[in-house]
Amino acid sequence: MIKPFPDTVLQAAREYLWFLSKGYPQKASLKLVGDKFMLSGEMRQVLYRGIADEHSARTRQDKIGTVCEGDHILVDTYNVLFTVNNYLLGKHLFICNDGMLRDAGEMRGRIVNKAKFSRSVSLMLDLLQGWPGVTLIHYLDEPVSFSGRLAMELNRDMAEMGIKGEAFAVRSPDRRLMDEKSDAICTSDSAIIDHYDGKIIDLPHMLLSKFFQGDFPLLIQA
Numbered sequence: 001m002i003k004p005f006p007d008t009v010l011q012a013a014r015e016y017l018w019f020l021s022k023g024y025p026q027k028a029s030l031k032l033v034g035d036k037f038m039l040s041g042e043m044r045q046v047l048y049r050g051i052a053d054e055h056s057a058r059t060r061q062d063k064i065g066t067v068c069e070g071d072h073i074l075v076d077t078y079n080v081l082f083t084v085n086n087y088l089l090g091k092h093l094f095i096c097n098d099g100m101l102r103d104a105g106e107m108r109g110r111i112v113n114k115a116k117f118s119r120s121v122s123l124m125l126d127l128l129q130g131w132p133g134v135t136l137i138h139y140l141d142e143p144v145s146f147s148g149r150l151a152m153e154l155n156r157d158m159a160e161m162g163i164k165g166e167a168f169a170v171r172s173p174d175r176r177l178m179d180e181k182s183d184a185i186c187t188s189d190s191a192i193i194d195h196y197d198g199k200i201i202d203l204p205h206m207l208l209s210k211f212f213q214g215d216f217p218l219l220i221q222a
Contacts, residue, residue: 004217005046005094005217005219008037008038008039009037009039009043009046009047010219010220011037012033012034012036012037012039012043012047013047013050013051013219013220014220015033015036016029016030016033016047016051017051017053017054017097017220019032019033020051020052020053021053021054021055023053026048030044030047030048033047034047042092042104043104045104046092046094046104046219047219049096049102049103049104050094050096050097050102050219050220051096051097051219051220052096052097052098052190056098056190056194057096057097057098057099058098059194060098060099060100060190060193060194060200061098061099063193063196063198063199063200064099064100064199064200064201064202065184065199065200065201066201067131067134067184067201068183069132069133069134070133070134070183071131071133071134071135071183071184072134072135072137072181072182072183072184073134073135073136073137073182073183073184073185073186073201074137074139074176074177074180074182074184074185074186075136075137075138075139075185075186075187075203076139076173076174076177076185076186076187076189076192077138077139077140077154077167077173078140078141078144078173079186079187079188079189080124080186080187080203080204081117081120081121081124082103082105082120083101083102083103083188083204084120084123084124084204084207084208085111085113085116085117085120086103086105087103087204087208087212087214088113088116088119088120089105089112089113089116091103091104091105092104093208093214093216094216094217094218094219095216095217095218095219096219097219097220098190098193099202100188100193100200100202100205101188101202101204101205101208101216102188111145121150121153121154123207123211124203124207125154125157125158125161125163126211127203127206127207127210127211128158128163129161129162129163131163133164134164134165135164135165136158136163136164136165137165137166137167137168137180137182138151138154138165138166138167138168139167139168139170139173139176139177140167140168140169140170140173141169141170141173142169142170142171143171147169148169150167150169151167151168151169152167154167155167174189174191174192177192177196178192178195178196182198183198183199184198184199184200184201185198185199185200185201186200186201186202186203187200188202188204
């Protein structure tokens, strides 16, 4: 069931968007609006992750696409898995004004519930198995604990499930996603999306919509 934002958060989002679109500094704007509406730390994180200036939001929206047979796709694997994991943990997920699904969780690089994280991996693979003719290259942050083991497990499971592609633990997945040739990438990382000129696949949104009929609140329309 959709969990709507309080009216104060929606009003704060509109004012925060106004400041960003006028070119005011992000950090100062967030503090000003957050203090005015007495927002919690979580709701300030929602604004920070969920609102981009109008030009950036429209540019990102134009990049969101669908999977096509034969695509060569790079996956920001932890970015995907932690978003799904946060949903399973009951965290607040929402649609940002750039059209991407994001969460307010701050657990990047920390697996706090191994069972739910493992389920996130299984759900991802189940969805990817339904992408025929697609080659998937997974990149995992090498500094994150057990990334090497997860890469090996993904390679094993993908081979068993008939999913074409490979998984690698690398020092900088961001650089790989931004610089390597591909038809599309799966990430909600704003910096990567802004740098990348191709198609963006919102994998967590697709996954949660398919397996949980997930309905998520829209923070603000661009």
